[in-house]
Amino acid sequence: MLLTKPTEGHLLQLTMTIRIRQLTKIYRVGVETIHALRGVDLEIADNEFVAIMGSSGSGKSTLMNILGCLDRPTSGTYELAGKRTDKMGAAELARIRNEQIGFVFQAFELLPRQTALRNVELPLVYARGGWLGRRKRAREVLQRVGLGERMTHRPNQLSGGQKQRVAIARALINKPTILLADEPTGNLDSQTTEEIISLFKELHAQGQTIILVTHEEDVAAVCHRIIRLRDGEVASDQPRESDPVHRERLARGAAVL
Amino acid sequence: MILNPILLIQTIFLAISQIWANKMRSFLTSLGIIIGVASVTSVIAALDGLRTLVLDEFEQIGASKLFIFPQRPAGEPRNLYPHERIRLSMEEALLLQEHCPSIAQLTPQTSLGATVRTMSLQSDTITATLTGIWPSWHDIENRSVVAGRPFSQIDEENARRVCLVNEDAIKELRLDADPTGDFLLINDNRFLIVGVVETREPTLFEMGNATTEVFIPFSTAARMQPQNFGFHIIAQAISPEASDEARHEVEFVLRRSRNLGPDEANTFGVESIDQFVQQFKTLAAGITAIAGGIVAISLLVGGIGIMNIMLVSVSERTREIGLRKAIGARPSAILMQFLVEAIMLCFAGGLVGLIVAQTMVMGLARIPNAGLEAAAIPVWAIVLAFAFSAIVGIVFGMFPAIKAARLDPIDALRHE
Ligand SMILES: Nc1ncnc2c1ncn2[C@@H]1O[C@H](COP(=O)(O)OP(=O)(O)O)[C@@H](O)[C@H]1O
Numbered sequence: 001m002l003l004t005k006p007t008e009g010h011l012l013q014l015t016m017t018i019r020i021r022q023l024t025k026i027y028r029v030g031v032e033t034i035h036a037l038r039g040v041d042l043e044i045a046d047n048e049f050v051a052i053m054g055s056s057g058s059g060k061s062t063l064m065n066i067l068g069c070l071d072r073p074t075s076g077t078y079e080l081a082g083k084r085t086d087k088m089g090a091a092e093l094a095r096i097r098n099e100q101i102g103f104v105f106q107a108f109e110l111l112p113r114q115t116a117l118r119n120v121e122l123p124l125v126y127a128r129g130g131w132l133g134r135r136k137r138a139r140e141v142l143q144r145v146g147l148g149e150r151m152t153h154r155p156n157q158l159s160g161g162q163k164q165r166v167a168i169a170r171a172l173i174n175k176p177t178i179l180l181a182d183e184p185t186g187n188l189d190s191q192t193t194e195e196i197i198s199l200f201k202e203l204h205a206q207g208q209t210i211i212l213v214t215h216e217e218d219v220a221a222v223c224h225r226i227i228r229l230r231d232g233e234v235a236s237d238q239p240r241e242s243d244p245v246h247r248e249r250l251a252r253g254a255a256v257l
Numbered sequence: 258m259i260l261n262p263i264l265l266i267q268t269i270f271l272a273i274s275q276i277w278a279n280k281m282r283s284f285l286t287s288l289g290i291i292i293g294v295a296s297v298t299s300v301i302a303a304l305d306g307l308r309t310l311v312l313d314e315f316e317q318i319g320a321s322k323l324f325i326f327p328q329r330p331a332g333e334p335r336n337l338y339p340h341e342r343i344r345l346s347m348e349e350a351l352l353l354q355e356h357c358p359s360i361a362q363l364t365p366q367t368s369l370g371a372t373v374r375t376m377s378l379q380s381d382t383i384t385a386t387l388t389g390i391w392p393s394w395h396d397i398e399n400r401s402v403v404a405g406r407p408f409s410q411i412d413e414e415n416a417r418r419v420c421l422v423n424e425d426a427i428k429e430l431r432l433d434a435d436p437t438g439d440f441l442l443i444n445d446n447r448f449l450i451v452g453v454v455e456t457r458e459p460t461l462f463e464m465g466n467a468t469t470e471v472f473i474p475f476s477t478a479a480r481m482q483p484q485n486f487g488f489h490i491i492a493q494a495i496s497p498e499a500s501d502e503a504r505h506e507v508e509f510v511l512r513r514s515r516n517l518g519p520d521e522a523n524t525f526g527v528e529s530i531d532q533f534v535q536q537f538k539t540l541a542a543g544i545t546a547i548a549g550g551i552v553a554i555s556l557l558v559g560g561i562g563i564m565n566i567m568l569v570s571v572s573e574r575t576r577e578i579g580l581r582k583a584i585g586a587r588p589s590a591i592l593m594q595f596l597v598e599a600i601m602l603c604f605a606g607g608l609v610g611l612i613v614a615q616t617m618v619m620g621l622a623r624i625p626n627a628g629l630e631a632a633a634i635p636v637w638a639i640v641l642a643f644a645f646s647a648i649v650g651i652v653f654g655m656f657p658a659i660k661a662a663r664l665d666p667i668d669a670l671r672h673e
């Protein structure tokens with residue numbers, strides 16, 4: 001009986017996909033020190049759909065880069081799917097990025113000379129056994145993001161929305177634990193933004209855990225949880241329904257996507 | 258670094274496509290390697306051809322042959338060492354034959370000018386060089402008769418007036434196709450033609466092109482000359498390896514026969530073909546080494562060109578590197594990507610260089626009388642060219658590749 005409580009607590013920990021404690025990030029530029037993150041605590045469970053918002057310079061990208069294992073915190077702990085990543089070496093982090101994380105960038109970051117298919121396949125080049133059925137998997141995931149007809153096009157033959165779909169397909173190909181998107185619609189017009197957002201909604205409905213950074217309240221409004229950062233700290237972290245801005249917009253009668 | 262073979266293959270294909278995408282730049286970059294490899298392999302090929310030719314000549318003369326001849330010590334005045342003091346004597350020839358265990362057989366050889374004509378009244382008189390020899394000459398020079406019989410010990414002992422002619426002499430004197438049994442008038446004395454030897458092309462080292470040869474027994478030749486006539490000795494060591502030993506034995510025997518004190522220089526010379534072979538091999542190796550030095554410099558220059566362009570490539574593709582890292586490429590995979598690209602660039606340069614060299618060598622081989630018909634790029638030079646190209650690629654590609662591998666993914670993605 002004595003053992004029950006700690007065991008329960010341990011199980012609870014394991015169910016959290018992301019667990020962040022007292023995370024800080026300090027940049028030093030010359031003599032200046034910039035506190036990009038000042039002690040962030042965060043837990044994100046499986047299949048959550050989270051928006052991170054905040055004014056420019058509030059630390060959103062810094063947080064996303066750490067979540068995506070592209071960067072390491074100055075202090076604090078980051079546990080992804082039960083594993084501490086904040087102390088990992090470069091090769092280990094590369095493996096985590098390859099197997100657990102799908103990252104979608106604002107500027108798409110496609111290789112310009114490669115076809116959509118090849119761009120999507122790229123993570124499998126660095127995956128263990130990734131050559132097995134690679135082409136087939138790439139086709140499937142391109143189909144899933146609605147680009148079945150554009151597989152052999154090169155980036156300069158695709159529209160912005162199509163490019164971002166290729167980038168999302170690339171992020172999805174290795175079945176990541178979390179899909180991260182830093183302002184994925186920042187370079188797109190409102191029509192295309194809506195299309196991409198509904199794609200994210202679909203993916204979430206299929207069980208994908210998604211965290212995205214956005215400036216646009218319209219975009220955040222589709223997420224189930226909204227985290228607002230201010231000066232490197234979490235200013236508010238609430239379900240969409242209790243987020244003050246969201247409620248105000250609803251009251252004004254804004255359409256929910 | 259764990260080398261994943263599948264990743265390696267993919268990396269090689271990636272490198273090839275990268276090189277192909279920048280054809281012009283790749284070509285200009287590897288020009289240094291191309292020129293380096295092309296020049297050195299063609300020089301080596303030419304040298305190798307020359308070597309084969311010269312060694313073949315030596316082989317033909319006989320690698321186990323020794324020449325023994327009178328020689329004034331270098332720098333000594335002529336009056337101190339008159340001809341009588343240095344000339345070889347018959348006694349010495351016999352001593353050498355008897356007391357040099359490393360010498361299988363020998364023959365003295367002397368030359369004298371004479372007028373030669375046939376018995377026919379219409380015959381022209383020609384001036385020919387007669388060569389006096391022992392019967393062992395046939396063996397030593399490897400020249401058996403094609404008609405008639407060789408010289409015998411009886412011819413020698415009795416100083417018989419017999420002679421051998423070669424095919425060119427038959428032509429020049431308009432003799433019968435098989436003149437065995439006919440007579441020649443040599444200095445107005447009748448000589449019986451006992452046999453015919455083949456005409457041999459003069460070797461590289463024999464001057465002139467008088468190919469008409471008439472041979473007479475050495476003792477006969479001795480009688481036709483003054484008391485102190487000069488001659489040299491051709492000896493054959495029991496094997497090419499023994500020729501050094503044979504030289505020492507000859508020196509020992511001759512010095513003793515001439516009562517030379519320990520401070521006195523040799524009054525004769527002994528030289529072996531093997532010695533020339535060794536000298537030539539040393540010379541060829543020296544030239545090869547110099548060519549190697551030149552190629553090392555040109556590959557160094559080529560390598561710096563490769564490094565330069567790889568640094569440009571890394572900086573141009575910083576965002577690509579960032580992206581590859583972001584989706585899970587380990588530093589080692591990025592390192593390999595750029596290293597393989599540099600190596601492939603060098604390999605391609607080496608390959609093109611070899612093709613250029615092969616073309617040049619084929620051209621060289623066609624030059625008439627250059628003696629380079631045998632010129633060909635030896636396999637070791639091909640292997641070496643590729644090995645050097647690969648080493649240059651690794652050495653000069655390493656720095657840019659490390660630079661790429663060390664890039665921080667975020668910094669790289671932020672790069673403009
Ligand atoms: N590499 C860096 N070097 C120095 N300062 C940085 C760096 N990256 C971000 N910062 C600073 O950290 C703070 C947070 O930046 P960022 O996370 O990019 O904000 P956001 O994405 O919310 O606009 C800003 O003040 C920014 O200037």
Ligand SMILES: [Mg+2]
Pocket residue numbers: 060061062
């Ligand atoms: Mg940002």
